[in-house]
Amino acid sequence: MKADPDLLREEFFKAYGDRAADPVFFYSPGRVNLIGEHTDYNGGYVFPCALDLGTVMVLRLTGGTKIRLNSLNFPGEVEVPLSSAYTPLPGSWTNYPVGVINEFALKGIAAPGLELLFYGDIPNGAGLSSSASIEMVTAVAMNEITGAGSGMMELVRMSQKAENVFAGMNCGIMDQFAVGFGKKDHAISLDCDTLEYRYAPLILGDRRLIITNTNKRRGLTDSKYNERRSECERAVELISMHHPVRNLSQLTVDDLWMIEKYIDSPVIRKRARHVITENGRTLDAITALEKNDIATFGRLMNESHDSLSADYEVTGIELDTLVYEGRKLPGVIGTRMTGAGFGGCTVSIVESPHADEFVKRLGEVYTTKTGLRADFYMPGIGDGARRIV
Numbered sequence: 001m002k003a004d005p006d007l008l009r010e011e012f013f014k015a016y017g018d019r020a021a022d023p024v025f026f027y028s029p030g031r032v033n034l035i036g037e038h039t040d041y042n043g044g045y046v047f048p049c050a051l052d053l054g055t056v057m058v059l060r061l062t063g064g065t066k067i068r069l070n071s072l073n074f075p076g077e078v079e080v081p082l083s084s085a086y087t088p089l090p091g092s093w094t095n096y097p098v099g100v101i102n103e104f105a106l107k108g109i110a111a112p113g114l115e116l117l118f119y120g121d122i123p124n125g126a127g128l129s130s131s132a133s134i135e136m137v138t139a140v141a142m143n144e145i146t147g148a149g150s151g152m153m154e155l156v157r158m159s160q161k162a163e164n165v166f167a168g169m170n171c172g173i174m175d176q177f178a179v180g181f182g183k184k185d186h187a188i189s190l191d192c193d194t195l196e197y198r199y200a201p202l203i204l205g206d207r208r209l210i211i212t213n214t215n216k217r218r219g220l221t222d223s224k225y226n227e228r229r230s231e232c233e234r235a236v237e238l239i240s241m242h243h244p245v246r247n248l249s250q251l252t253v254d255d256l257w258m259i260e261k262y263i264d265s266p267v268i269r270k271r272a273r274h275v276i277t278e279n280g281r282t283l284d285a286i287t288a289l290e291k292n293d294i295a296t297f298g299r300l301m302n303e304s305h306d307s308l309s310a311d312y313e314v315t316g317i318e319l320d321t322l323v324y325e326g327r328k329l330p331g332v333i334g335t336r337m338t339g340a341g342f343g344g345c346t347v348s349i350v351e352s353p354h355a356d357e358f359v360k361r362l363g364e365v366y367t368t369k370t371g372l373r374a375d376f377y378m379p380g381i382g383d384g385a386r387r388i389v
Helices: 005-016 095-106 130-146 152-166 174-181 225-240 253-262 266-290 294-310 317-326 352-370
Strands: 024-033 048-061 066-071 078-081 114-120 186-191 197-201 207-213 332-338 345-351 375-377
Touching: 005 048, 005 066, 005 114, 024 130, 024 174, 024 345, 048 130, 048 174, 066 095, 095 130, 095 152, 114 130, 130 152, 130 174, 152 174, 174 186, 197 266, 207 352, 225 253, 225 266, 253 266, 266 294, 294 317, 294 332, 294 345, 317 332, 317 345, 317 352, 345 352
Parallel strands: 066 114
Antiparallel strands: 024 048, 048 114, 048 186, 066 078, 186 197, 207 345, 207 375, 332 345
16 A cells, blocks of 8 residues: 555555544654665764655544554554553554654653554564554654654654654664665765764665565574673673773774774674774765765675674675675675664675566575565665655
8 A cells, every 4th residue: 555645545544544633644664775785873973865665654633531553554443542651562563653652751742642543564573663653753743743843863763762662772873873864865974972973865876776575583682682782781891991982983993903802702702893894985985975986885785794694693694695695796886784683684796687586586596595575675865764744
């Protein structure tokens, strides 16, 4: 189903009735990170862009005492009584929007009675930030309907906190930031330590951005994501006994000797090495793209995946098959996993004349090697969260 306002309005009326009172529409994109993986919660640089895949929220105020939530992606209605402090529902997708509503409540900004319908065309669990998209569309909507007057940066922070505390996923700020601050045909160079950012035109010319979904299901909360974050924190503790640092991204490749000298654990050393080298690659990649040096950008994408596979160990056979088999195909400039890993997606830059061949041949070899069917997307680069109707 396409995110057509007329179709979604009809679905809304099927769920809630009362065709005399028209709803309003909000939209929030998904995102893909071009390079800079697992650096965000380590205070490093990332380089994401918002996609023209996303989440539509259809909303209507009721004057009642409940928030009613429906989704065209998940079956069943959920009703939540209005409260000054909300409680998560185990395993429910509604923890993402309700977590944001809870953040407003904790600031003394109460939600009114609401009827909400969500529809998203972001593959759930694929690492393209479907959760951040739901959070940010809720934050933008709540900000408008309550007259809270919060700026986008505050909405980003509230959404991140909702995911960390309410939904139980200890993510960094990149996802919500990219979703909130996305700009059409631009990527965002973001320093996750200072939150300083700038836009860089994403001019691919006769090349396509192709996202490939492994279709291996994984929930981040149940994955080893939080374990990796703890390992990085341990690396900082060990290094800080001799050379005080707040996060691993304060170190450069010239400081790699420290991890060999101060960290005994081979595993912790590998985790730290990835973060430090990935941060350097990301800065180099941003410079390359600003110079429209796509070849160098692609090489750095490849090196990023190699590090994520060998040092950070967050890839697995599905992602590695897509990347290493993809590199063998004509016209592939760069390809890497994107997102937290353990499944999810790869992002590739492929010369346009070879795009269809890439999809066909990689899809065939992936199914042969893994028994799974990959899905391919060729999205555009879109704007951030906003009201649309």
